[in-house]
Amino acid sequence: MSEFEPKIVAFVCNWCTYAGADLTGTSRIKYSANVRIVRFPCTGRIDYMLLTKAFASGADGIIVSGCHPNDCHYTSGNFYARRRWMVFKKICDFMGIDTRRIVFSWVSAAEGGKWAEIVNSTNEEIKKLGPYESYHKLSTQDILA
Amino acid sequence: MEIINKLIDKSSLSALIERLNTSGKQVYAPVTKNGLCDFAKVESVQEIDFDSIATIQSAKSLVFPKVEKLLSYEKTYDDVIVKEVDLTKIPEVIAFAGRPCDAAGFIPLNAIFTSDSVDQIFKTRLDKLSIISISCKKADDFCFCTSVNGSPSNTSGSDILLTEISETTYYAEIITEKGKAILDAYADLFKDSAVVDKTPFVAKIDKQFSTEIINEKLKTLFESDIWDHQAMRCVGCGACAFVCPACGCFDIQDETKGKDGVRHRCWDSCGFKIFTMHTSGHNPREKQAQRWRQRIFHKFSYQPEQQQEFGCVGCGRCSRACPSDMNIAEHLKAIAVK
Amino acid sequence: MARIGVFICHCGENISATVDCPKVSEVAAKFPGVVYSIDYKYMCSDPGQSMVVNAIKEHKLTGVVVSACSPRMHEPTFRRACAEAGLNPYLCEMANIREHCSWVHEKGDKTDQKAIDVVRMMVEKVKRNNALMSIKVPVTKTALVIGGGVAGIQAALDIANAGHKVIMVERDPSIGGHMSQLSETFPTLDCSQCILTPRMVEVAQNPNIKLYTYAEVESVEGFVGNFTVKIRKKAKSVDETVCNGCGLCTTKCPNKKIPNEFELGMGKRPAIYVPFPQAVPNIPVIDKINCTYYKTGKCKICEKVCQAKAIRFDQEDEIIEVAVGAIAICTGFDVKKTDFFPEYGYGKYKDIIDGLQFERMASASGPTSGEMRRPSDGQTPKKIVFVACAGSRDPAKGIEYCSKICCMYTAKHAMLYKHKVHDGTAYVFYMDIRAAGKNYDEFTRRGIEEDGAKYIRGRVSKIYERDGKLIVVGADTLMNAETVEIEADMVVLATAGVANPGAEELAQKLHVSYDQHKFFSEAHPKLKPVETNTAGIYLAGACQAPKDIPESVAAASGVAGKISCLFANNELTREPLIAFVDRTAPPEYSSCTGCFLCQPVCPYNAIEREDVKDRNGNLIKQLAYINPGLCQGCGTCVAVCKSKSIDIDGYTNSQMYYEVDALLNS
């Protein structure tokens, strides 16, 4: 059997992390191809329900990333996001949803290297954890035969 | 079919349940778990709660589950491949130790699903369901079966009705062919009996009104302010409809995962605002009072008119479940004297 | 039905060396909704763009996915190509398979699969894109400048000289601000009024500038290009159109014992007064609180002596409504008063003054005509102590930030003192000397080396009076923290620069944000230093943080430049990627519940309360309304809205949901 290749979704803001990931590209820094990037205007826009939706859609790991504090293109979107993530993480933990599979990070437009590291370390961590079977099973058992 | 009168020892129930199970039938009976009594799959008689007046939910989920797959499909580049549900996979089920009102509930429910077009999934489930009920020894303030043409020892709807006539014995009425099939299969567990008058062995429930009076009154009450008055404290949830043995409304939901999809049928309630909400935002039943009126009219006017069945068996579940104590019997009584 | 075209770019070999582009194109052609899929060497080249244009026309495409480089690179290019073909430009999306794929992954199946997934996600997204029109907003080419200090003056003159109308509102009876109070200015020691007053006069004479003094902003409504501002013109009790500024009234007023604000209490003024001789406009105002007539109903001497008949005791405040397209906030700062400091006697020692008071004392037009005379007895102080960081950089009691201007003006004060009192000694207690600026360090060095100011590195712990002397107790940290005790004749505290009183109230009227010290906040600390978060409202000068004159003037010119850019257009064109609140038929009108929990999260104050009323004007419901002129499209409100009543074009709930949903389909 071939090695488990995690499916990782990254929810990133347009101005910092998306641009940072562009820089990773222009710097030709290699990282795992298991990540799929979804672009948002701001971390403030990222709906927590999309995170559970991603797990339900087969993701094994999720990266949520935006501008460092005080760097937000819209000044404060990331601050609201930070609180929302804290509360969301808390309820996930309490409900037994595996928050080790959700990685939050700040990656600026200048941190191409950091982006590669975040993706690679997440990939390694999720490889260790294995596929997120319990959530995939729960979310598909009534839909897929 | 003429009713066959039998006796069955309490001690034989254990064998009955076991043998039903081994024959491949699924047995559902009232089970109390975490202080909550509901129908659940059982393998032995010890699991069954014979004492509860009524389960929280009715037995309707045995034929009309809270969510059920109607079909599944797969989207291709330019087509959709539909896969029907395999009706042969629907299991044979025994509803055991439910109350006469549970059994009676299948009659209006059946009318909803089969009176004009026949819902094949529902019909197959009901065909494969045998109902062994037990007469009620006790009742509570919410029971009002006698006001809606039922009784604590009513046989309609049941295939077999058991009535406890002594510490050790049930009087068993074999009512239908399905009941007879069970009797025939497990004849060794039953003993012959004469007709027994069940009255001394069952609960007394006073008749508060009649369905005919309600039906008659409703003809003039559509515009009455009684609905506003009664629905004042209604919070607009669906608890009453969902625990009701006779409520058959459902919602159709398509759920997809990528190219695969399934069409689900889930319970719905006329008490919900969204039940009649149009896409435009217009809602013909804008107020909770109108939704409450719909509930009563459906059960006591529309359904009897269209399907010759009243949509209420007097089990009182809705009143017990209501978070704001909307007591249907009390409200019907008020309608009867209006 | 969607008819999507997919265009896979090789980017020379930048993409195709790693990603199997023909294969991606082949797979994409089988995605539901895709009717055309092709790969090509350079999609952004002319022939490449023509392929997009032709395919849109030929295959009647309803959406386009260009799978190439980052959208941050070429999204505008392909949107233009779509528009050229008659397809709404916002029906084009880019799948990034270069920066996010070919450049960062090895050649192989996994990378091909990623490219395929990314294209599929964008196909699902673009199916749900809405055709959008860019937003056009008209521009009123008049600017409002709030505050007539040096920053306001500079901004007003620059904007006016660019040919635009300016309305200036000044709270005091004259423009000039703090700079008009200063004696000389660092690092050149040229006279403050000499350089400022010509500019004040220029403001008054510029035909493009309408000046309202003794006036305040009452309310502000609207958005960039279209503000409506109400100005309260306080009653001066003098008819400005008639008064000729002869000043006779001010000399004849019997009540002359009122502490003079301009002199910071060190001088007196009459009840009818002009704040200082060079005031612009040179029109007196009656201080109603101290005027004998207003207090007792008798007097009216000013009216009797006024030959121009300009006195109007019955004048009332006037509200003027103006339409402006941009607003410059130049409201300046204030200094902490000496009564703030318990260890220095809470202001009870007359000879402890603050820096601004020293400026007046040193000014030739000041209460002592520029002579060094201490307030208590008018004697010339022979020993003077300057205390820097009085309140600044003191998180425990004062203010944590550095007031920035004090190091320089304290050096200046020491020098001015030495120039005037040759045999006197000037001590300066300081924490650090922060003299970063052109010719600044040279200036402070001159103070120490040429004028002999004695700098002591340490803080003053206590000042008390003994035998008519002020005993200043401090530590010299460069001398093993030895206690230093100086018997001084006068002490000058370089008190912290703080926000103007009323700054908070003004910020709320303008809907701009402010920091914990009540200084106005810039939109971005580095890249948008003169903008606020509210489009069309700008900041200059010390209302943002303590600033010196050159910085304030530079910021003011920056603001003027920004406003001139704004006014260079007749209408503003904005990307239509903004949030909106849903609307439905009555009786709901919208799924919005009017909880307004979205309001505080909007960085731009773009969310307003909209009243839905019946025909009789009765309120039915309150809904959130997002002002398209103000929304910048961050989408934070979308994620906060519980009933999903807010959505944002370009990143709608449906688009994002199905983009994520498309993950599974591999």
Add this chain to the structure above:
Amino acid sequence: MEEIKKIAKELLAENKVQLIVGFEKGSANKVRPAFFTKPEEIDQLIYNEYCIHNIALYLKKDICQKANNLAIIANPNVVRSILQLASENQIAEEKIKIIGISFEGKCVGLLDFKAAEEFSKTQPKGIKPEDKALIEKIQAMPLEERFNYWVEAFSPCIKCYACRASCPMCYCGKCNVETNNPQWIPVAPHKYGNLEWHMMRAMHLAGRCINCGECNRSCPVNIPLNILSYMLSDFILDEFDSEAGMNAVFTPALSVYTSVDKENFIK
């Protein structure tokens, strides 16, 4: 009790309010929410330890929306709900008179919002020891067990939405689960649909829930829903020093931030 009746009767008799929301005797041994519009009806009004329904709920229902002014018999949970509703622009002070009653059943008379705020602060919090114990029990479980606990706990859920319908804070005209393009939350009451629904609801109440426990009381299948909100309320109080239902002018925790919010979980 008599005091409550006296106040209520006066309010109606003097035409100070059109409607009083309170309780009356219900079926069997129950009590039920009731609405009084005439002074003579007040004889039916009761208040006892069983009157735990959070009747602030009705403030957003037709009957109260129609009334120009009304009074409500308000235990601390109701008071807190009113304050929270007020902070969310759902009820105006001039429209409502609050007849305050402490958790011990003592009538504290009419409360304006300011007095209600004071009252709310003096009253104990709603979290019961057994709820706390259950929260701790769940928190002590290993991850997979916690997940299974909730999947099982939610499995009897029939999506009757009694939790939502009886929650004063669930006043949305169109609930998230009814938003169908996209359908964020599966409508079907299968395990996945139930988990997502209850998680979404907990998130929507985060920082807004006043911990009355009404969701749990109304649930016909006894799901311990209240502890989801309790747990989050505790967390939000700890982390952000924010507490719903204490002030009529209040911004819930998720609509504000501070620059010092924790970020040790962010890489």
